[in-house]
Every structure is written in C-alpha cells, then in structure tokens.
Amino acid sequence: VPLAKVDQIVGAGVYAIYYTGPFPAYAPVAAANAEGAFRQPIYVGKAIPKGGRKGGLGVDTAAIGRALSDRLRQHAASIQEAENLDLADFSVRHLVVDDIWIPLGENMLIETFKPVWNRAIDGFGNKDPGRRRSTQYKSPWDVLHPGRGFAVKLADSPVGADFLTQRVEDYFAGRTLAKLPKVLADQQAEQEAEAEDAAD
Secondary structure (H helix, E strand, C coil): CECCCCCCCCCCEEEEEEECCCCHHHHHHHHHCHHHCCCCEEEEEEECCCCHHHCCCCCCCHHHHHHHHHHHHHHHHHHHHCCCCCHHHEEEEEEECCHHHHHHHHHHHHHHHCCHHHHCCCCCCCCCCHHHHHHCECCHHHHHCCCCHHHHCCECCCCCHHHHHHHHHHHHHCCCCCCCCHHHHHHHHHHHHHHHHHCC
16 A cells, blocks of 8 residues: 555554655665565564553554554655655555564564665664754664654764665675664664564
8 A cells, every 4th residue: 555545554563665766776676666566675664562562462452453554654754754755656565463473574574575774774763762862863764865853953974875875776786785883883773672662
C-alpha cells in the first residue's frame, strides 16, 4: 500500500518500505521496484507495542491495534519533512505477527534483503532525542535527507552528504564501506538500544 495511506492497518508486526523515486543514489532500488515489482526494500522495520517484549499485552489491547500504523505514520512524517524525498514515491508491505516473533521476522527480512537504510545509512528510524538534543549529531540519514524538524536542532555531523552518497554507491557496488566516525557509530548504537528498551 502507499506509505501515505497506513491509517487502516491494525496490529503489530514487521514491514518493508519500498522506494520508486528519482533520488540518484537509490537508482538500483528504484529499478528493482519499478512497474509494481517491489523486489528490494529500502528499509525494513518492526512495530512492537510498549510491553510487547515482556509479554505484557493482551490480544485485544488498543496498543496492539495501533502499533504498525503509528510506526509507519512516523516514517511517513520523516519522509514528508525531508527536502529531497517525496512521500508519493514510497510504498509499504506489512505483516501482522504475534509479538514474540516480531524481532525474528525483522532480523530475517534485514538479512535477506539487506536494505540500504538498515545497512549503509543509519538514522531513518530515529526519534527526537529530546533533552539530549544538544549532545547529539545529525544522523547520516538526516545529513543525506535534511529537513526533519527535530534534526534541524542537532549538531552538525562530522560527515557530509558527499561522503554518504559515496557510501551508498559503494554499498550497491559491493565495495567496502568507508567507516563512520566512532562518535556517530556509538550514537547510533545507543539510540538502537534505547528503542529496544522502550518496547519493554
């Protein structure tokens, strides 16, 4: 379904986002998804309701009903705010899964499809760091796709768009990726750990 139309999704689970637009660095992805083929996700993620990782949810709770649609609406908002992306170029496949299997499903999808936003350009799934904003750098995704409201207030990244574009091109070409500065790698690891904790 179009990523702009996810309000009717019910449940928690996993999803794959597909890109078909003209951003030059993503040409291999757009080509794989042309004419409705949708063979290569640009990003894979999961939606686990709060308490889901500890079995704290009943089958009929309202949180389960909103998990996928809420997460996908967040992603749609990120793309809408980006200056060089168009939400109309994004589609999503989703699968409602019992919460115990959601992390495994996400892992399998990432390992199978190796999406560029999961492997080479971190930060798409990030949320507003809030009080820690003054100590945070813009993520690689926010450098390559500027415009998210919360990211505008973050410190400038030690890497620029040219470096990240080359990283994307190297990724698709199967070349070794230039390493991100340690401060960025550490920051991303910290944000991923916090996201996991938020699901407890």
